[in-house]
Amino acid sequence: MARPYWSGQIQISLVSFGVKLYVATEAKSEIRFHQISRKTGERIRHQKVLSSAVEDSPDEAAAPVEKDEIVKGYEYSKGQYVTIEPSEIEQLRVPSKHTIEVTQFVGVDELEPEYLEKPYFVVPENDVQAEAFAVVRKALQKTKKAALGKIAFGGREHVLAITAPADDKFPGMMAYTMRYQEELRDPAEYFSEIKKVAINEDSLELAETLIKKKAAKFDPGKFADGYEAALKELVEAKVNHASIPKEESAAPKRGKVINLMDALRKSVSSEEVSVTKKKPAASVKGDQAKGVQKEGLSLVKPPATSRKRKSA
Numbered sequence: 001m002a003r004p005y006w007s008g009q010i011q012i013s014l015v016s017f018g019v020k021l022y023v024a025t026e027a028k029s030e031i032r033f034h035q036i037s038r039k040t041g042e043r044i045r046h047q048k049v050l051s052s053a054v055e056d057s058p059d060e061a062a063a064p065v066e067k068d069e070i071v072k073g074y075e076y077s078k079g080q081y082v083t084i085e086p087s088e089i090e091q092l093r094v095p096s097k098h099t100i101e102v103t104q105f106v107g108v109d110e111l112e113p114e115y116l117e118k119p120y121f122v123v124p125e126n127d128v129q130a131e132a133f134a135v136v137r138k139a140l141q142k143t144k145k146a147a148l149g150k151i152a153f154g155g156r157e158h159v160l161a162i163t164a165p166a167d168d169k170f171p172g173m174m175a176y177t178m179r180y181q182e183e184l185r186d187p188a189e190y191f192s193e194i195k196k197v198a199i200n201e202d203s204l205e206l207a208e209t210l211i212k213k214k215a216a217k218f219d220p221g222k223f224a225d226g227y228e229a230a231l232k233e234l235v236e237a238k239v240n241h242a243s244i245p246k247e248e249s250a251a252p253k254r255g256k257v258i259n260l261m262d263a264l265r266k267s268v269s270s271e272e273v274s275v276t277k278k279k280p281a282a283s284v285k286g287d288q289a290k291g292v293q294k295e296g297l298s299l300v301k302p303p304a305t306s307r308k309r310k311s312a
Contacts, residue, residue: 006153009099017132018125031231096152105145115178122173140164206264213271
């Protein structure tokens with residue numbers, strides 16, 4: 001198992017127990033690029049150098065500054081900096097570096113998606129903490145509440161929402177860092193100029209029908225990164241000196257202009273047709289008649305004549 005990203009205490013009033021947080025996401029891209037010289041094909045390396053060295057001799061290679069010589073600096077006036085040592089940052093008086101103090105509980109459905117930032121797995125620190133962890137987890141699950149508190153890591157203090165899964169598929173909890181309100185742009189700047197229109201009830205009913213017909217249980221496994229797949233295809237083509245795949249520009253559709261009602265009706269009809277085309281599950285008796293043996297999975301192909309179509 002990976003090392004925990006954060007370890008500390010969750011404190012709810014007088015109840016306190018140790019937990020570990022693990023980053024719940026990871027980059028899965030198989031294609032990674034480097035910067036190389038177009039002329040020589042060599043890889044480009046970036047080095048940290050003094051700005052004065054570049055300004056004084058822009059055509060000469062500047063000597064790199066060693067890592068232990070670099071500190072953080074805050075520019076309090078033009079060209080004037082105050083330096084901050086790593087040890088000084090470590091000694092900052094921020095209680096949430098070690099303890100998540102739960103200040104309130106909110107309904108899970110109140111957590112608006114635009115405020116959620118990054119997910120983490122939450123596990124008890126050890127077996128001794130497991131009982132308190134399990135009790136709080138079950139209580140959050142039954143009340144459908146999320147615990148809100150603050151946590152400090154990565155150079156800032158975050159609002160943190162801790163939730164329990166709706167079922168017992170796994171025994172842990174989830175935590176989500178949240179954005180502060182001032183980090184979100186004012187939606188009024190973007191939505192205020194949207195034209196107000198009268199909604200036709202028939203159109204609305206058709207739209208609702210279309211939504212119901214295309215509704216399904218969310219399965220994240222059904223989605224894949226098409227851009228990544230296309231990029232991999234491009235790289236493989238260049239490695240193998242094959243023809244490079246290109247996007248074919250779709251020809252502009254010409255013809256009859258379809259209004260919203262017609263588009264909705266045709267959409268609903270096409271969904272109904274796609275449902276009727278799906279084959280129902282064959283019965284055992286029907287399978288036996290076709291020569292399908294369930295245990296050995298032996299298939300008997302139909303006669304070739306049954307597949308022939310009459311020529312026009």
